[in-house]
Amino acid sequence: MxxxxxxxxxxxxxxxxxxxxxxxxxxxxxxxxxxxxxxxxxxxxxxxxxxxxxxxxxxxxxxxxxxxxxxxxxxxxxxxxxxxxxxxxxxxxxxxxxxxxxxxxxxxxxxxxxxxxxxxxGHLGPDLLGPDWDAGEALRRLLADPSRPVGSALLDQRNLAGIGNVYMAELCFLARFTPWTPVGDLPSPERLLGAARRLLEANREWPDRTTTGPAVRSRSTERLYVYGRAGRSCLICGTPIRTASESHGWTGRERPTYWCPRCQRGPGPAGR
Incomplete structure (x- = not known):
């Protein structure tokens, strides 16, 4: 999507x-x-x-x-x-x-x-690329269910609008927590929203999306940290990136979820 x-x-x-x-x-x-x-x-x-x-x-x-x-x-x-x-x-x-x-x-x-x-x-949360972006309201919605995994909370357009599977995986990596970490366990969820806003704004003018920083791009052609990189080395620690098929709360809408088991803290997918 x-x-x-x-x-x-x-x-x-x-x-x-x-x-x-x-x-x-x-x-x-x-x-x-x-x-x-x-x-x-x-x-x-x-x-x-x-x-x-x-x-x-x-x-x-x-x-x-x-x-x-x-x-x-x-x-x-x-x-x-x-x-x-x-x-x-x-x-x-x-x-x-x-x-x-x-x-x-x-x-x-x-x-x-x-x-x-x-x-x-009208059901959508604050739009990350909209002129009426409201970080406080987005944070309130995101934290309304502290036990919800952060991955599914970010993908829920009723919390904030604009994040898909790519940005969800990349944001969780940048925050150093797995997508299955409860939202309430994040030490600074407002920083996660700030990063989301910055990434979408930085990429909206370009057809080739990138989330990797200048230090990574100076030594690699990779544009994303984890998404689509299953089995390849993490750009930070070298550990193989892992993937799991997850519905993130929507039955019948499974999609691949990517994470680095070393760089990202928190629980893994169910049964692992």
Missing amino acids: PEGDTVWQAARRLHRGLAGRTLVRSDLRVPRLATVDLAGRTVIDVIARGKHLLTRFSGGLTLHSHLQMDGSWKVYAPGQRWSGGPGHQIRAVLATDDTTAVGYRLPVLELLRTADEDHVV
Whole structure:
């Protein structure tokens, strides 16, 4: 599932390509929106809210989309070949005179009144990349259940919005605690939130995400400390990175979790 910085970049591309322009064509290829025609409406703006995208139109309408695991929005100039996937994977087309935005493999696509956006994003915690980021409120939500493993607490978008599996693993490594450490056992949880904010802000302008510091990058090409590096040497201590398949509280949504058993203190996954 895309991280908050990836969704922020998608919103910026869509905003730059569509905002202030009038649609000359719209094609929403999901059954309940198949008869909707947005042509003639002006795109007001496109914003990211956590991992959600909100495309706002004149007349008080918003197109809500979520990328989940493999969805994407591509923006094309006139005559440019569409390359985001086969035609049957296209779920949305929004075209102006000089830009066409194409949504591929979008598992969530719905049209609602702009005044009702809270119905789809109102449950989210403070947005790490939002203008209204509230570290105090995010900390309050994170600590509401002190016994909850920090990994699942960070992934819960109701606590704070924008962290996915990559940042969860990297933040736990930087904090030197395993993802299964209870939130209440963290000595300085506010520092964890500060690091989360800094990492997403530092990466939102770049397509190649990196969490490793200058000292590591001076001697290695690795961009991440633990994520995706199972069996390879820890960049700090040399111990092989370990991985486990974890649901982090969501049944049926197992995902790989990475950690260094030497650098990170705390419990391991259940049964280990």
